[in-house]
Amino acid sequence: xxxxxxxxxxxxxxxxxxxxxxxxxxxxxxxxxxxxxxxxxxxxxxxxxxxxxxxxxxxxxxxxxxxxxxxxxxxxxxxxxxxxxxxxxxxxxxxxxxxxxxxxxxxxxxxxxxxxxxxxxxxxxxxxxxxxxxxxxxxxxxxxxxxxxxxxxxxxxxxxxxxxxxxxxxxxxxxxxxxxxxxxxxxxxxxxxxxxxxxxxxxxxxxxxxxxxxxxxxxxxxxxxxxxxxxxxxxxxxxxxxxxxxxxxxxxxxxxxxxxxxxxxxxxxxxxxxxxxxxxxxxxxxxxxxxxxxxxxxxxx
Amino acid sequence: xxxxxxxxxxxxxxxxxxxxxxxxxxxxxxxxxxxxxxxxxxxxxxxxxxxxxxxxxxxxxxxxxxxxxxxxxxxxxxxxxxxxxxxxxxxxxxxxxxxxxxxxxxxxxxxxxxxxxxxxxxxxxxxxxxxxxxxxxxxxxxxxxxxxxxxxxxxxxxxxxxxxxxxxxxxxxxxxxxxxxxxxxxxxxxxxxxxxxxxxxxxxxxxxxxxxxxxxx
Numbered sequence: 001x002x003x004x005x006x007x008x009x010x011x012x013x014x015x016x017x018x019x020x021x022x023x024x025x026x027x028x029x030x031x032x033x034x035x036x037x038x039x040x041x042x043x044x045x046x047x048x049x050x051x052x053x054x055x056x057x058x059x060x061x062x063x064x065x066x067x068x069x070x071x072x073x074x075x076x077x078x079x080x081x082x083x084x085x086x087x088x089x090x091x092x093x094x095x096x097x098x099x100x101x102x103x104x105x106x107x108x109x110x111x112x113x114x115x116x117x118x119x120x121x122x123x124x125x126x127x128x129x130x131x132x133x134x135x136x137x138x139x140x141x142x143x144x145x146x147x148x149x150x151x152x153x154x155x156x157x158x159x160x161x162x163x164x165x166x167x168x169x170x171x172x173x174x175x176x177x178x179x180x181x182x183x184x185x186x187x188x189x190x191x192x193x194x195x196x197x198x199x200x201x202x203x204x205x206x207x208x209x210x211x212x213x214x215x216x217x218x219x220x221x222x223x224x225x226x227x228x229x230x231x232x233x234x235x236x237x238x239x240x241x242x243x244x245x246x247x248x249x250x251x252x253x254x255x256x257x258x259x260x261x262x263x264x265x266x267x268x269x270x271x272x273x274x275x276x277x278x279x280x281x282x283x284x285x286x287x288x289x290x291x292x293x294x295x296x297x298x299x300x301x
Numbered sequence: 302x303x304x305x306x307x308x309x310x311x312x313x314x315x316x317x318x319x320x321x322x323x324x325x326x327x328x329x330x331x332x333x334x335x336x337x338x339x340x341x342x343x344x345x346x347x348x349x350x351x352x353x354x355x356x357x358x359x360x361x362x363x364x365x366x367x368x369x370x371x372x373x374x375x376x377x378x379x380x381x382x383x384x385x386x387x388x389x390x391x392x393x394x395x396x397x398x399x400x401x402x403x404x405x406x407x408x409x410x411x412x413x414x415x416x417x418x419x420x421x422x423x424x425x426x427x428x429x430x431x432x433x434x435x436x437x438x439x440x441x442x443x444x445x446x447x448x449x450x451x452x453x454x455x456x457x458x459x460x461x462x463x464x465x466x467x468x469x470x471x472x473x474x475x476x477x478x479x480x481x482x483x484x485x486x487x488x489x490x491x492x493x494x495x496x497x498x499x500x501x502x503x504x505x506x507x508x509x510x511x512x513x514x515x516x517x518x
Contacts, residue, residue: 006409206390209352210451211379212407300352 007219014223028192028228032185033235036279039178040240040267046170048264053163060155062127062141067151074149075123082125087140092126099124122151134161182282185232189225189286190293196221197294205300214295221291222284229283233276241266302328302459302490303349308358310344310514318344320514322358326492328458331485333501334494336511342494345511346461349492350382351375362459380408383452383489385462389444391436397423397447398432404455422454423447426480442473449480453489460484462493466500478504 018025066075075093082091094102099121104113129140137155144153197204204217248263255262267275303326310319319341326332334342347353348360351367360367365378391400401422405415423429426446428439436444445465452460462481466474478500485491495501501508510517 003409005411006406009406009412202390203392203394206392207403207407208376209350209379209384209390210404210407211376211382213373213376216376216407 010219010223011227013220014227017220017224018227025228028188029231029235031188032229032232032279032283033239035181035184035188036233036236036275037239037243039174039181040236040275041243042170042174042177043271044240044244044264044267046167046174048262049163049170050167051265052262053167060129060137062129062137062144063154064125064127064144064150065122065152065154066124067149068122070123070149078147078149079125082127087129087131087136089128089130091128094124094126096121096123185229185279185282186286186289189228189283190290192228193221193225193287193290194294196224197290197298201298204295204298208298209300217295218288218291222287225283225285225287225290226280227283229286230276230280232283233279236279237267237272237275302326302330302363303492304359304361305345305348306359306361308348308355308360310341310348310353311356318514319348319355322514322516324509324516326490328490329485329488331481331491331506332493333506333508334492334511335496335498335501335508337496340511341514342511343463344514346463346492346494349459349461350384351378376407380404380455381457381459383449383457383460385445385448385452385460385465387464387467389436389448391444391447391451393435393437396433396435397428397439400436400447401450401454404451408455410455418454419450422450425453425483426450427476442469442476445469445473445477446480449477453484457489459490460492462491464494464496466495466497471499474500475503 066078070078079091079093082088096119100113100119103121104110127140127144129137131137141153141155144150207217244264244266251263305322305324308319308322309317311317322345334345336342344353348355348367349362351362351370355368358368362378363381365374370378392403398419401419402415405418410418420429420432423432426449428443428446428450431439431443436447439447449462449465452462460481465477465481469477474497481491481493482504
């Protein structure tokens with residue numbers, strides 16, 4: 001009497017059953033795969049955009065532009081004060097001359113800049129705060145605004161927060177989609193198992209007469225749900241992988257124009273395992289609901 | 302082994318299938334249940350296998366009271382009881398061999414051991430050469446014998462047979478009764494319901510006669 005042998009036997013039986021009804025099984029697996037690939041695809045896209053956002057944003061920083069005519073001594077004094085501030089990690093001073101040079105080099109506006117009669121740029125400090133959270137940044141910004149000689153204080157990471165909010169919105173949309181389609185997966189399995197129970201009614205009755213326990217009768221159906229869910233998850237993974245391949249091919253052409261190496265990243269091994277585990281679990285759950293709903297109705301008479 | 306004590310069975314709707322039944326079956330005994338169809342023979346057998354429960358009175362099977370048996374205990378009770386049905390209840394989606402394998406799989410026997418036992422059971426009922434056949438392809442007598450092989454394959458201590466010779470001619474009936482006789486000889490408790498008087502003459506044993514749900518003495 002070996003439990004492992006029994007489970008292997010049921011697994012073999014399940015796979016053979018799937019092969020025998022390969023058309024119906026394939027259709028079910030494909031439907032589950034498509035249903036799952038939508039939220040998974042959304043998740044992958046969001047993750048890539050998030051990575052892109054982090055790459056561009058780097059660490060959050062505050063730029064402070066000084067009023068014109070601030071003397072060198074005053075600038076030194078301000079620098080010391082900033083360095084001693086508890087919320088500041090480090091600062092960088094960008095003189096107006098350095099800023100002009102940088103502008104000349106980076107943007108190809110050399111001609112325009114050369115044509116200027118005088119340097120229109122102010123001296124500036126770039127401040128890297130210790131705490132990168134939105135609240136801390138805003139407190140620091142508001143404090144700096146009250147300092148003398150500061151003409152303009154700019155929180156450079158504001159757009160990151162906007163992106164973050166947008167990503168949150170996207171995440172919520174993906175979560176809702178995932179929840180709805182999970183229910184769909186459970187419903188698909190529920191119905192498949194219901195039909196199986198109906199067609200195998202006689203066998204269930206006979207098995208009960210011969211002394212089968214409820215768990216013995218339940219087991220093949222649960223295995224079927226589990227296997228179908230797992231194969232559906234694999235189908236979803238393949239669909240997402242294929243779609244990403246196609247999309248990345250297109251993006252390649254696009255990013256070359258922008259001199260960026262952005263590409264959509266496929267699921268990490270852990271994400272992939274989570275997907276497979278989750279889809280298998282949902283299949284099992286659908287089968288379990290179906291079996292508990294329908295099996296007790298079959299009693300030998 | 303089996304003890305009925307003032308057993309009544311009423312079905313919903315008021316039909317009284319069994320009235321005030323009291324009798325005992327000793328271990329290893331062979332016992333006939335006779336009576337017309339509708340006399341309550343099948344209901345009596347169903348009570349022993351816990352397919353039905355008595356409305357009142359006590360049914361003891363191997364010390365277990367069927368009236369109060371827990372649903373979880375029923376499968377284990379049934380593994381000790383070989384059931385033989387008039388309509389065979391064979392599964393037509395698998396061959397004869399796999400039909401006989403089913404009770405062994407249910408009990409969780411290892412495959413090799415099961416296969417050995419299944420072949421022994423098929424041999425006992427003379428169907429070893431038909432193990433690959435689908436039950437549909439078997440004759441009525443062969444189907445009945447296959448049903449018997451399935452009932453005895455995990456060596457139950459009690460065998461209940463409901464009209465096992467019901468639709469069979471004399472030659473097949475005798476074959477099947479000879480199989481039962483061999484079970485009786487190895488100590489199996491046997492309850493056989495029948496309305497065929499000739500069997501009783503040929504294979505004599507104690508008989509309970511039922512009439513409209515009551516025991517006739």
